[in-house]
Amino acid sequence: MVGHRQREPGDSRDPAHGADRARGHAHPLARVRGGGRPAARARRHAGLGEDHGHDRVRPARESGRRRRRAPRIRRGDGATPGARVSGADAVKPTVTEAVDRLADDLERLSHRIHDTPELAFKEEQAHGWLAEFLEKHGARVERGVGGLATAFRATIAGMGAGPTIAIMAEYDALPGIGHACGHNVIATAGVGAGAALAALGTLPFAGRIQVIGTPAEEGGAGKVKLMDAGVFDGVDAAMMIHGRCGTQVWRPSLGIIKVKVEFFGQAAHASSWPWRGVNALNAVIALFNALDAMRQQIRTDARIHGVITKGGEQANIIPEYTSAEFYLRAITVPYCHELLRRFTAAAEGAATAAGCRVQVTADPTVHEPLKPNPTMAEAFRRNLQYIDFPEDPDDGQAGYGSTDCGNVSQRLPTIHPYIRISPDGVPGHSREFAEWSRSPLARAGMLAGAKALALTALDLLASPEALARAKHDFTREGGNA
Incomplete structure (x- = not known):
């Protein structure tokens, strides 16, 4: 499942912290405005700047190198050569043109969400704006689905009973650093796809396409809660996009077990009676x-990483209570549990050494790794080629993150492609990435994501054979859980 081994921090092939990124620019957009020297290996989008122009933009390669135009694909359902031509091709130009017409409105909505970051389960304004946008453009919207006040489901109906294809949208922010994971782009790409499909009126195929607003990806496992509440019941296939420093249709993700550890000691005066204290x-x-x-x-x-959430009250009091939170990540859920076993033993050893009592509490919701679906991934890849937004090679710099979309992928055919919204080497969950999430590159990635999502959903709806292959892939691939 892993295409390459992740490098540990300090690998000699990795740039030093901060190297090959900003190159001294005061503002990250200097690299797309043409100011100064471009960052090493950073790819820029041709023609992007403050004047957006036409939105059929293409990722550009390094400066000075002639770009080879991505080949137009033979129109089909994204399946193997010789497969039956899909009826989706007849409406694809209409859908992509609809996204282009919506481009400025989608960008304004993306910026509005970016400028108003809201944490998990508190995305009231983003929820309202996204639902209103879909409703305005003809989708039937249900608010507060699955018992989550900031979730929604918008439906674009087809010609009678048939399969259900879901496009997922995320819109929560990170504490302290806002939209440094680019969820404003995820959200507007998803609703942009839905609004463009709604422009068709009734979809010219049996079935329906839904846009499901999924709150609380950052720490809240919103998609798991929605699945438990039955929101994904009857969904045949699901998809979403995520912003990144490069376009890649498939990247693995890690499972997570989240753990809280608490130590209980005894307070005492840190100077006059330290021997009477037990230091947590x-x-x-x-x-x-x-x-x-x-x-x-x-x-x-x-990966094992954590933060101290309580370190004591005051320097002259021996801390009687401390706590920390950790993420234990691995490529399989069984190895996540092995990490939990070893973590618990380490916590007990630390407590014994300090003379404390310890309590380790694991979150019962395990974030599962993404399960691949080759049929859906290939359809998405061909639709990227169709809109002339080709995939990038993996530069091998980054490891893998995690997502509650992995849990969806373990229940039904799902893809989670990454779309370029920043130059190479810009890490997610950084202030730099937050700035790029509100940039011309982010606009280009958002529109490409909206188009590719809409076209791939149409391919699956229009071709029972393609959907059957996706379901066969889901069964054949087995599970990481």
Whole structure:
């Protein structure tokens, strides 16, 4: 499942922290405005700047290198050569033109969400704006679905009973750094696809396409809650896009077990009676040191990272209570559980060393790894070629993240492609990526994502054979869980 081994921090092939990124520019958009020297390996979008112009933009390669035009595909359902031509091809130009007409409105909506970051389960304004946008453009919208106040479901109906294809949208922000994961782009690409499809009126195929607004991806497992509530019941296939520093249709993701650890000691005056205290802060520090040592003996594609959420009250009081939160990540759920076993042993050892009592609490919701679906991925890839927004090679710089979309992919055929919205080497969950999420590159990626999502959903709806292959892939691929 993993195309390459992740590099550990400090790998000699990786740039130093901050190198090959900003190159001294005061503002990240200097690299697309033409100011200064472009970052190493950073790809820019031709013709992008403050004047957006036509939105059929293409990713450009490094400066000075002639770009080879991506080949137009033979129109079909994204399947193997010789397969039956899909009826979706007749309406694809209409759908892509609809996205272009909506481009300025979608960008304004993306910026509005970006400028008003809302945390998990509190995305009231984003929820309202996205639902209103879809409703305005002809979709039938249900608000507060699945018992989540900030979830929604918009339906674009087809010609009678048939399959249901879902396009997912995320719109929650990160604490402290806002939309540094680009969920404003995810949201507007999803609703842009839905609004463009709604422009067809009734879809010219049996079935329906839904846009499902899924809150709380950042730490809340919103999609899992919606699945548990039955919102995805009857959905035959699902998809979404995610912004990144390169366009890649398939990248693995890691499973996560989230853990809270608490240490209980005894307070005392830190100067006059320190021997009467039991220092819970020493225990949490010892746990971090133990985990640093443990990393030498865990798989290179696994990750353990955490933060101290309570370190004490005041310097002259021996801390009687401390707590920390950790993410334990691995490419398979069984190895996540192995990390939890070893983590618990390390926490117990730290507590014993400090003379404390410890409590380890694992979140019952496990984020599962993404399960690939080759048929859907190939259809999406061909639709990227159709709109002249080709895939990028993997430069091998980054490891893998996690997503509650992985849980969806373990229940039904699903894809989670990545779309370029920043130059190479810009890490997600950084302030730099947050700025790029509100840039001309983000506009280009959002529109490409909206088009490719809409066209791929149409391919599956129009071709029972393609959908059957996607379902066969889902069964054949097995599961990482």
